[in-house]
Structures are given as structure tokens and as C-alpha cells.
Amino acid sequence: MAGPDAGRAERTDGPEHYRLIVVGAGFAGASAVRDLRSDGFAPDETLLIDAFSQYTYRPLIHEVASGSLSPKSVLSRNAALCRGRARFLQAHVAELSPKLRRLRTGDGAQFSYDYLVLATGASPARPPEEFAGHFQLFWSLDDALKLRSELARVWEAATAPEGLVDKADSTVAIVGGGTTGVELACEVGALFRELRRRSGPARRPASGRPRVVLLEGSERLMGWLDPYFHRTALRRLGELGVEVRLSALVEEAGPAEVVLPDGPLAARTKVWAAGLAVGGLASGLPGERDSSGRLRVTRHLTVPDHPEIYVIGDASVHEDRRHGPLPPTASVAVQQGPFVARDLARRAAGRRERPGYEHFDRGYVVGLGPGDAVAEALGRKFSGRAAHALYRSVLLFYLRGRERRALALADWSLGRLGRLGFRGQSSVIRGS
Numbered sequence: 001m002a003g004p005d006a007g008r009a010e011r012t013d014g015p016e017h018y019r020l021i022v023v024g025a026g027f028a029g030a031s032a033v034r035d036l037r038s039d040g041f042a043p044d045e046t047l048l049i050d051a052f053s054q055y056t057y058r059p060l061i062h063e064v065a066s067g068s069l070s071p072k073s074v075l076s077r078n079a080a081l082c083r084g085r086a087r088f089l090q091a092h093v094a095e096l097s098p099k100l101r102r103l104r105t106g107d108g109a110q111f112s113y114d115y116l117v118l119a120t121g122a123s124p125a126r127p128p129e130e131f132a133g134h135f136q137l138f139w140s141l142d143d144a145l146k147l148r149s150e151l152a153r154v155w156e157a158a159t160a161p162e163g164l165v166d167k168a169d170s171t172v173a174i175v176g177g178g179t180t181g182v183e184l185a186c187e188v189g190a191l192f193r194e195l196r197r198r199s200g201p202a203r204r205p206a207s208g209r210p211r212v213v214l215l216e217g218s219e220r221l222m223g224w225l226d227p228y229f230h231r232t233a234l235r236r237l238g239e240l241g242v243e244v245r246l247s248a249l250v251e252e253a254g255p256a257e258v259v260l261p262d263g264p265l266a267a268r269t270k271v272w273a274a275g276l277a278v279g280g281l282a283s284g285l286p287g288e289r290d291s292s293g294r295l296r297v298t299r300h301l302t303v304p305d306h307p308e309i310y311v312i313g314d315a316s317v318h319e320d321r322r323h324g325p326l327p328p329t330a331s332v333a334v335q336q337g338p339f340v341a342r343d344l345a346r347r348a349a350g351r352r353e354r355p356g357y358e359h360f361d362r363g364y365v366v367g368l369g370p371g372d373a374v375a376e377a378l379g380r381k382f383s384g385r386a387a388h389a390l391y392r393s394v395l396l397f398y399l400r401g402r403e404r405r406a407l408a409l410a411d412w413s414l415g416r417l418g419r420l421g422f423r424g425q426s427s428v429i430r431g432s
Contacts, residue, residue, distance in 0.1 A: 015102050015110035018047040020344065022086070022117040023093050023103075023281065025050035025078045027330045027398070028313030029119030031337025033085050040348035046086035047111065050078050053090045057399055059330065060408070061144040062180070065151065066187040067419030068370070071141055073407040076400040096281050098306050103281075115308050115347075117340055118282050122294075122314035122328060125275030127175075131253035135175070135272040138184060148421050150269045151188060155195055155422060158210040159203050166268075168256035170210045173267035175250055175258075176274030177216025179225075179366050182233050184273060185214040186369035189240030195422060212241065213265060215248040215258070217274070224327055225364060228381045232374040233366070236383075240369060276328055282315035290317045290325065299356030300343055301336055310343075312336040320359045331362055334398065365391045370415070 020041045022029050025048060033048055057074040064071055082088040091105040102112045124139040126132055136150075137143055150172075157169035174185050192210050199205075214237065221230045221244070237244050245260070252259035256268045278293035285303050288296045294317040295303070301318060303309045313336065314328035326332045339357045346354050363377035365387060373387035392412075396405050411420075 015112040017112045018087075019045040019113070020047070020086075020115045020117070021103070021111060021113040022046070022048045022119060023050075024117075024119035024121060024313070025052075025055050025081065026119060026121045026313060027333035028121070028337045029117065030055070030081055030400070031334045032117055032119065032312070032340045033081060033337075035338040035341035036085055037341070037345045037348075038085070040345045043082075043084060043086055047089060048078065048082050048086045049089045049091055049093060049105070051090070051092045053078060055081075055400065056141045057404070058139070059395055060399075061138075061141055062184045062187045062367075064141065065138075065144040065147040065184065066191040067148060067421050068187070068415055069408060069411045070420060071145065073404060073411055074141065074399075076404055081400065093281060096284065098285065098303075098309060101308065113308075115310070115344060117310045117312065118285075118315060119311075119313045119333075119337070120280045120282055120315050122276040122278050122292075123280075124272070125277045127250070127253070127272045131250075132272075134253040134255060135270045138180065138271050138273045147269075147271060151191065152422055154210050154269055155192065158192075158205040159199070165205075165209060167211075168266040168268040170205075171265070171267040172210065172212045172269045172271070173215060173258050173265060174213070174271045174273055175215045176272065177214060177218070177221040177223075177244070177246070178274070179222055181214060181216070181273040182221055182237070183367045184271065185212060185237060185242050186233075186240060186367065186372075188212050189237065189242040190369035191419060191422070193240060194419065198418065211243070211267075213243045213245065213267065215250065215260070215265075216244070216246050217249045219246050221246075222366065225366075226376060226381065228376070229364075229366060229374050232383045233368060236368040236372055236374075276314060278315050280315070282311050285309070285311070292328075294328065300354060301340060301357050310340050312340055318357060318359070320357075323359055323361060326359055329364075330398070331364065332359065335359060365394060367391050 022033055054075045055078055060069055060074045063069040079088045093103050094106045095104040104110050124137050127135045154170055154172055172188055174181050189212050221233050248260050250258055257264045257266050282295050285295055286305055287303055295311050297311050297316045297318055298304055301310050301312050313333040318326050320326055365373055365375035367373045371388055373391040374383040375387040375390050399405050
């Protein structure tokens, strides 16, 4: 039987055939397409499929929620990524048949492939079903815009005359002390601090309002990172007026409260930012998985029983010989995509020698609100403005397109004029 490197599968009258199909236009999938060699995979032989016509740059949506960035700054067209590299199809892939090397989209279209790259990522872990309806998720641009409206409502409630303020209406509870929860809590804390500073005496809320509470079920924030990140984040959150409760597992929730082991917390605005879940196409593939459902892949980032299928990004876990199981981060995804492109080029050229994937630890950086961040890079741990400059530089580097980078820079520059969608003393500071 011919192996996966024997060339194009036999054409049939049924499905449309591509030599390579990439599913998912996030960090991993986009970097794979961007690094493909045209002499191995011509644009008309390569297809990128994604459920959305536009890609949302998720690392910056917390700044959309806080009014620091406009939605346009974090959106880019997937078709533009493919120009000169691949064809693009906006569709949901409903079914994958690895044995037949075929997939079917939600509208019934069928495609066959020689090689398949699954970069479908992960989705947010949801709250327990019994109280899921009382939380909003924080994952998409729509989530960020919804939260921005909620935060504006919280601010209005907090600035009501003394005696008319409802504790639940003026409190924001964020569940999840990972990087997403920490960055969001810092942004929200900084937002309310800025609005308080800009407000006149008649509109300035009393001390302690609005209230922002970050809830983490374990004993440490961002537990998979060095303890330095936890200590630095705790200090910064305290400076921004954010309360942090550790070992605070949510037991129940209602419309205006979160029930914790030490009692109820009054909060009408409740955000769930805890954990990831893997589903979709990758979940149906054979193989071992870790506790979060990520598929264990080979040293070439392929499925053990299907070497023609690569699974990269958040949907998979690779056991690196130096770093152990790699976490589901953008830093990993943007290295795996180019590796797959190089490995495909070797296979297309018929090379037998194929080195496995080796991760280069570039370090990590986490934003802690305007002008601050915490980082570990080149063997150094540091925070403050230098870390924030690194943070912004990394974000801009991976933000797609010059126009989006220019928009983000313009929004950040205009930040001194106020926040998008929030009111100061009597008028909107900046338009939405």
C-alpha cells in the first residue's frame, strides 16, 4: 500500500480534491499557510477552510471590552491571508472521514485531500450546566462588546446617589485566574480607576465602587507559569483596586450573586474565563488525550495512526523532549504552523530525513493593564514599562496586516482622550 507521501490521492467524480487542506485560520493554521512553499503546494492545490470570513485577534479583546481598542483593530479578513498562497472557503466542517481522506461541510460540499492540517483550536470551558445561564463567556468579539456594555451599566450604577446604589449592580465578578482572567481583571480595574479620575465631584462614586473581584479556584494565579507571575499580578491587581480571592470555587450562582465556600458575593455582572475545552473535528480522531481533551501527537505533530493528518495549536499536545507537555498558547501555535509547512515541503520533495518538532521557549508576557505587564524572556523576569513595551511589540508583530497595526496604534494613542463607549462627567468620552 502506498504511504502518505506517495503523492496525490486518486481523483474521483465525487469530492473536490486538494493536495492540502487546512482547517482553522487561527494562529496555528494561519502561520502554516503563510509559510507554505508554492513549489510544493500551489495556491490552486491548497484550501483554507474557516467558519468565519474574518479572524478575531483574541489576545486583544479584553482591550475592546475596556474601550481601549475599537473592534476594527482586532478583525482581519481570512481571504487576504490566502492571497497568492491558497484558496479560501468560509464553511463549517461537519464531518471528517480519515480512512477516506475526505471531509464534508455543513452545506453538504465534499472535499478530498492528500494532507490535512487541523488547526481548529479550543473553545472556552463552560460553567456547570446548573448555573451556566448566569454567566457570560469571554471568548469572542461579541463577548467583548457585550461586556463593554455591561461595564458601562456597572459604572452608571456605581455613580448613582448614595443610598441608591445596589451592591450587585455595581460589582463585576470574573471567574478564572489564568492569563485571560488576570488580563481582563487588570483592564477592568484600570478602566474604573480612569473613569473615577476623569469624573467631576458630582459623578464620582464613593470609595470602593465599582467593585471588581477576581475568583480563582486554586491557590495561585496563572499556576502553569513561574510564581513570579503570580506575585507580580497580585501586587498590580491590588494597586488597581481589584479584589483577588484564591481557593474560591464557585458552588452556585443566581441572577445577582455568586455563591462561594465562604458565602455569597453580590454581583450581577459575572464573567466566566476559566479553562479551555477541545471539541470539534480533533475530538473525533483516534488517539490518547490529556485531561483537557487535547490529542497527543507524534514528534512530527501528526496523528499516530494517520501520518497524513497534522493536528496543531490548542487542539493537540506535544511532549517536547526539553519542555515536557507544551501548553495551549499562541507562542506554541505560531511555531508549530511554520514547522508543518517545512515538514510538508520535505515530504513533497520526497526527503526521507524529517527532523521532529522542537519547541523554542521564547518566554511569556502577560498584560497587567495600561503601562504594565509581567514577562519572562531570555532568562530574565521583569515587569513594569519595559515588560509592557515587550507585550505591545509582541501583540503588534502577530496582528495581521499593516492597516490593523496602524489602527491599534491610533487607538492606543487616542487613549489619553478617553475610552470608547463610556461616559465621563456628562458626555461620551470617545465614540463607539
